Amino acid sequence: KQEVTQIPAALSVPEGENLVLNCSFTDSAIYNLQWFRQDPGKGLTSLLLIQSSQREQTSGRLNASLDKSSGRSTLYIAASQPGDSATYLCAVEEPGSYQLTFGKGTKLSVIP
Amino acid sequence: EAGVTQFPSHSVIEKGQTVTLRCDPISGHDNLYWYRRVMGKEIKFLLHFVKESKQDESGMPNNRFLAERTGGTYSTLKVQPAELEDSGVYFCASSQDLVAVYEQYFGPGTRLTVT
Numbered sequence: 001k002q003e004v005t006q007i008p009a010a011l012s013v014p015e016g017e018n019l020v021l022n023c024s025f026t027d028s029a030i031y032n033l034q035w036f037r038q039d040p041g042k043g044l045t046s047l048l049l050i051q052s053s054q055r056e057q058t059s060g061r062l063n064a065s066l067d068k069s070s071g072r073s074t075l076y077i078a079a080s081q082p083g084d085s086a087t088y089l090c091a092v093e094e095p096g097s098y099q100l101t102f103g104k105g106t107k108l109s110v111i112p
Numbered sequence: 113e114a115g116v117t118q119f120p121s122h123s124v125i126e127k128g129q130t131v132t133l134r135c136d137p138i139s140g141h142d143n144l145y146w147y148r149r150v151m152g153k154e155i156k157f158l159l160h161f162v163k164e165s166k167q168d169e170s171g172m173p174n175n176r177f178l179a180e181r182t183g184g185t186y187s188t189l190k191v192q193p194a195e196l197e198d199s200g201v202y203f204c205a206s207s208q209d210l211v212a213v214y215e216q217y218f219g220p221g222t223r224l225t226v227t
Binding site for chain 2: 004032034036042043044045046049089091093097098099100101102103104105
């Protein structure tokens with residue numbers, strides 16, 4: 001049974017700092033991995049999707065990497081801003097199953 | 113393009129009552145999913161529709177939960193009778209039926225409180 005772990009559970013950084021969020025999964029046979037952002041009281045916003053054949057994806061100040069063999073993904077946020085404050089969720093999809101398995105998320109606070 | 117919408121945004125009901133949640137997916141998306149997050153836990157999959165057919169309902173907790181997607185458009189999730197442990201946030205998501213990539217787009221969720 002696939003399990004997804006996100007460390008740390010919460011992170012507080014000063015504005016302008018670069019940061020890395022971690023995600024690990026127990027079964028490396030994944031189809032893809034998605035990073036989401038959730039603002040308080042809101043739904044999930046898809047940030048990046050990495051297919052199993054890819055090593056990384058970039059969107060603006062965000063860069064997500066995937067190392068399937070070690071069961072790890074990282075989300076790198078450059079030059080953090082207060083508007084980046086949110087909970088970041090990692091989810092994996094396994095082959096033959098459309099369902100996503102989520103981690104509990106990392107709550108990020110960027111201090112002005 | 114409108115995103116995934118859900119109604120209501122919040123529902124408070126008493127134990128034993130019935131509640132129906134509604135989800136409208138992004139237009140043209142054949143795949144529709146229901147997930148929920150109970151307090152302190154991670155978001156968990158409930159079920160997946162392809163058009164009007166249930167593709168995978170392995171995550172449905174018990175037979176008090178009934179999901180339908182008549183006509184392959186919007187979907188409803190009925191909880192009858194509701195129990196205290198059903199409280200949580202219910203998310204709906206949809207995705208296109210592309211060859212290789214099935215990025216899921218989520219709605220804002222319905223917060224269900226059973227008292």
